[in-house]
Amino acid sequence: MWFLTILCLWLLHFSEVCNAGVTSRYTRRLYASVDMPIELFPPPESNAPEQVHITQGDHEGRGMMMLHMIISWVTQMHPTPNVVTYWEAEGKRSYKHRAHATTTTYRYYNYSSGFITLIFSHDIFDTKYIYKLGKHDETRRFSFRTPPQVGPDVPYIFGVIGDLEQTYDSNQTLERYVSNPKGQAVLFIGDISYADNHPFHDNRRWDTWGRFAEKSTACQPWIWTAGNHEIDYAPEFEENTPFRPYKHRYHVPYRASQSTSPLWYSIKRASAHIIVLSSYSAFGTYTPQYNWLEQELPKVNRAKTPWLIVLVHSPFYNSYNYHYMEGEGMRVMFEPWFVKYKVDLVFSGHVHAYERSEQVSNVCYNITNGLSTPVKDASAPVYVTIGDGGNIEGLATSFTEPQPSYSAFREESFGHAILELKNRTHAFYKWHQNQDDEPTAADSTWFYNRYWYPHEEPSSTTSMV
Ligand SMILES: *[C@@H]1O[C@H](CO)[C@@H](O)[C@H](O)[C@H]1NC(C)=O
Numbered sequence: 001m002w003f004l005t006i007l008c009l010w011l012l013h014f015s016e017v018c019n020a021g022v023t024s025r026y027t028r029r030l031y032a033s034v035d036m037p038i039e040l041f042p043p044p045e046s047n048a049p050e051q052v053h054i055t056q057g058d059h060e061g062r063g064m065m066m067l068h069m070i071i072s073w074v075t076q077m078h079p080t081p082n083v084v085t086y087w088e089a090e091g092k093r094s095y096k097h098r099a100h101a102t103t104t105t106y107r108y109y110n111y112s113s114g115f116i117t118l119i120f121s122h123d124i125f126d127t128k129y130i131y132k133l134g135k136h137d138e139t140r141r142f143s144f145r146t147p148p149q150v151g152p153d154v155p156y157i158f159g160v161i162g163d164l165e166q167t168y169d170s171n172q173t174l175e176r177y178v179s180n181p182k183g184q185a186v187l188f189i190g191d192i193s194y195a196d197n198h199p200f201h202d203n204r205r206w207d208t209w210g211r212f213a214e215k216s217t218a219c220q221p222w223i224w225t226a227g228n229h230e231i232d233y234a235p236e237f238e239e240n241t242p243f244r245p246y247k248h249r250y251h252v253p254y255r256a257s258q259s260t261s262p263l264w265y266s267i268k269r270a271s272a273h274i275i276v277l278s279s280y281s282a283f284g285t286y287t288p289q290y291n292w293l294e295q296e297l298p299k300v301n302r303a304k305t306p307w308l309i310v311l312v313h314s315p316f317y318n319s320y321n322y323h324y325m326e327g328e329g330m331r332v333m334f335e336p337w338f339v340k341y342k343v344d345l346v347f348s349g350h351v352h353a354y355e356r357s358e359q360v361s362n363v364c365y366n367i368t369n370g371l372s373t374p375v376k377d378a379s380a381p382v383y384v385t386i387g388d389g390g391n392i393e394g395l396a397t398s399f400t401e402p403q404p405s406y407s408a409f410r411e412e413s414f415g416h417a418i419l420e421l422k423n424r425t426h427a428f429y430k431w432h433q434n435q436d437d438e439p440t441a442a443d444s445t446w447f448y449n450r451y452w453y454p455h456e457e458p459s460s461t462t463s464m465v
């Protein structure tokens with residue numbers, strides 16, 4: 001089902017302030033989101049590799065200064081050559097490495113996928129590589145830079161994108177991100193192609209998404225989180241296994257963090273320890289995800305990775321009238337751990353708008369004591385909802401009023417964010433509306449590390465760097 005949302009055009013940019021939080025009424029779009037036609041992203045006529053995407057291949061890099069990268073692509077006619085050739089772009093060592101792959105295919109209702117090829121390359125830290133796929137006139141070349149070795153003051157810049165889909169607005173979000181030269185890797189907060197919005201979950205939409213996003217996904221790692229549009233559970237036409245297209249197409253290094261499911265895992269990158277959770281998998285006491293997280297959090301070494309960041313599709317704190325309190329079950333289970341282990345930031349999607357919370361927790365509440373109000377908490381994370389990539393269902397346009405005190409800033413526009421980890425104490429964060437030109441950002445603030453620099457953060461700022 002899709003909803004065509006008619007938006008109001010607010011000619012003036014004004015904000016109303018209530019409970020110290022800011023509700024921006026800045027909306028500059030008149031039209032609803034529309035999918036880009038499937039014909040805009042046709043399959044190649046040859047067997048050329050396409051839909052190329054890369055992600056981190058292991059937890060951090062395994063001894064010997066080596067790091068694993070996962071490179072995936074699709075070919076339409078046959079699975080070979082299933083080889084990647086890669087070499088250092090700069091410097092003396094122009095030795096060409098070759099890595100061999102595994103290939104898989106899947107069927108979904110009456111759709112048959114191309115050959116999905118997956119390769120692990122061994123790379124050296126902080127080095128630019130060129131890699132080559134296919135052969136003869138079907139050859140395609142891309143490049144990426146491997147991350148610096150993990151360390152407490154290693155600066156790093158993440159892009160943050162959620163609920164991207166493949167509308168004209170998605171195109172604008174991705175173009176804005178790509179033309180912002182800063183981002184080194186993307187934290188993707190779930191809801192990728194929205195194939196499930198089409199009849200029989202038309203899986204060709206997974207292919208067109210792969211082609212659409214390749215300009216970024218082939219050149220820098222995207223750290224994947226599963227959203228509800230990845231479930232693809234459709235017993236009405238006997239598709240009974242949740243997450244099947246997603247798991248075939250987007251591989252993640254879950255075993256490296258002792259996870260038993262690709263839906264929850266962790267990686268370390270530069271000065272960050274990133275934990276990915278699944279809103280759509282069991283998380284109650286005794287479940288695999290609960291047990292994994294219980295063991296994972298004490299392993300986080302803040303002396304090595306000061307920044308502890310969680311990605312989970314459904315937000316815990318959300319003051320829009322959309323998906324209201326859907327994240328509540330997981331909040332009840334996991335928020336006490338987030339506070340205990342001083343998680344710095346939690347990024348969510350799902351709600352098609354933008355919101356940043358104050359540093360709050362609601363861990364005192366139990367069902368009989370009536371303490372149900374979130375309170376300021378110096379050990380609590382800030383929660384960011386950034387499900388505003390550009391999807392066809394349109395923007396979330398209604399807020400709960402008055403703005404709850406936990407909500408620092410909210411605005412119903414499409415966009416992406418940039419998170420700059422500067423050192424172990426400071427990170428600068430900016431949310432860019434699609435309409436904004438750099439360096440104008442609609443929301444920006446400093447985050448202070450919970451473990452190394454537990455100072456009160458500015459709750460709301462528009463100051464630029
Ligand atoms: C799959 O089924 C749908 C609905 O019956 C149909 O429109 C479509 O053409 C079929 N696709 C293929 C590849 O057979």
Ligand SMILES: *[C@@H]1O[C@H](CO)[C@@H](O)[C@H](O)[C@H]1NC(C)=O
Pocket residue numbers: 036040168171172175
């Ligand atoms: C996507 O955005 C780019 C940059 O603005 C533009 O050149 C291109 O035409 C857009 N694609 C579509 C299908 O609108």
Ligand SMILES: *[C@@H]1O[C@H](CO)[C@@H](O)[C@H](O)[C@H]1NC(C)=O
Pocket residue numbers: 366367368369
């Ligand atoms: C809930 O809170 C009340 C009041 O603080 C307390 O007496 C009670 O023991 C709590 N219940 C649980 C299960 O912790």
Ligand SMILES: *[C@@H]1O[C@H](CO)[C@@H](O)[C@H](O)[C@H]1NC(C)=O
Pocket residue numbers: 422423424425426
């Ligand atoms: C960390 O980065 C912040 C912001 O750039 C800077 O003000 C601070 O001095 C840095 N800390 C150290 C120890 O360099």
